[in-house]
Amino acid sequence: MNLFTELRALVIDSLNAMVAEGALPGGLDFANVAVEPPRDAAHGDMATNAAMVLAKPAKMKPRDIAEALAARLAADARITTAEVAGPGFLNLRLAAPVWQGVVGAALAEGVAFGRSVMGQGQKVNVEFVSANPTGPLHVGHTRGAVFGDALSSLLAYAGYDVTREYYINDGGAQVDVLARSVYLRYLEAHGEAVEFPDGTYPGDYLIEVGEALARTYGDRYVGQSEDAWLDEFRNVATDAMMDLIRDDLKALGIEMDVFFSEKSLYGTGQIEAALQDLQSKGLIYEGVLEPPKGKMPEDWEPREQTLFRSTMHGDDVDRPVKKSDGAWTYFAPDIAYHYDKITRGFDALIDVFGADHGGYVKRMKAAVSALSNGKVPLDIKLTQLVRLFRNGEPFKMSKRAGNFVTLRDVVDQVGSDVTRFVMLTRKNDAPLDFDFARVLEQSKDNPVFYVQYAHARVRSVLRKAAEAGIDTGEAALAGADLSKLDHPAELDVARKLAEWPRLVEIAARTHEPHRVAFYLYELASEFHGLWNRGNELPELRFLQEGDVATSQAKIALAQAVAVVISAGLGILGVTPVEEMR
């Protein structure tokens, strides 16, 4: 149930009626007519800009339109007042039963209250994490992982058919480096003293892989040249790393639908096919790129390469798809991979990258635009850095990983729920400060706690009600007389609840799950406010001694808050708590 959608429909109906009776000219476009909560609550419950948007095309004064519309809307039972204000806003106040109805709807629909059909079942592919399979995930990946997963859940909640996908970069030079690093660990397992030169991976996590290989192959590869063992060691090592990564993701409650291997694109003609598609569109040519201005690579020399004419699709320069030795650049399999996504029939693609990959956004969009003939939109969300602290001091690195803090370091210390929520308390493109001590603080300074506390308080009310012998079962609350919720403070909470379905659509449309986290904080704040007013005004307490009917109505409101918090936390991948400890 989306109250804003309902009222917008009422406004549009009224406008159509005005057209029918000649109060407005025909042929007007109502697309820009909006019904929104006013920024200042003193202006009313909802406002529409209809009169201002239509004034120009209708060649009428905004206030004239607004007044005619106001008269019409005021006739609706849901609307108590409709006043024209400012340059032509129409401010609406809604009757108490409307807000009481929101509470009823939240209870009746449960976590589905807020679910939207906006996505219309469109297939969306969300690619995220996609870390190189060369070691455990670190904090940067953690943010991308949480963001991608929450965005996926959000889109699913908004009616999209979502596929979570991970692209395994197992086809490039870095997995050869991995294999060599593992070989050193293999030698070490045979008692040799080894050193890890620059450019290899010295992390502890490869020790057991080396040991496993020593058990499997004995000393067969000791002293052998690289071509004897490279393929085998690479396969074993990348498999082991992907197991590690899957476990890391699982620790955050993330389950991918598809793991797509870069390597699987080689030798199957898929890269060639993708480039052939571009070729047939005249977008592939042999040429020489200009050196980048202002930053001349030391070993620059003009060189003819196979290039993708990405400038035809909004890029700044054309991009090479083949290296000078004839091998593919990393970009070529990326093109093939996105081509594969397109041919799998997705209506929209989303890539979640770290901010350090910002330079690839335009070329990737250019590729998708060219391959799909502009039909499949690609949105690329960049996640900014996470800065780690403990009590305000920068946090040190993990030994195990070599030189970075791992996802495990974070989850083991603060838990999955806290990690996830905190990662979503900033917009994706804003840097995030993560303080191990502060995120565990049990105070209102900590948004995780604050939201959880609101949920726990509702549970507490339910437990107290049970002790008092009040029936708070689903049926009892569904039958509660919600007209007893007539205090402005209670209706304010209901107003906040009414925003939830609208917020879901905004967050889904903008691909910004952090909005859910901020909303939950605001809802919790409304609830805590109401709770505390019970200190001064006994009639606002949720349990009214000797008055079961009123208690049930108030408990219904509390339960509606819990329902929305649960739904919101569910999207974020956070489990609501029953009580604080």
Add this chain to the structure above:
RNA sequence: GCACCCAUAGCUCAGCUGGAUAGAGCGUCGCCCUCCGAAGGCGAAGGCCUCAGGUUCGAAUCCUGAUGGGUGCGCCA
């Protein structure tokens, strides 16, 4: 040099397809527990939304330029 991201209260940040007097938390100051959990709440002070133009009924929001910060820029993915 070019591209992308960012610039909002002392600090950290929200701000809806452009809407009315720009919000929250922290910090500062003042208040509220014989009361379902005060692990909380209420209030006050605090602003040239970096700057300059433009678009329009209306701009923190869109466009152009400037300034300041971050990221990246052919044979690494």
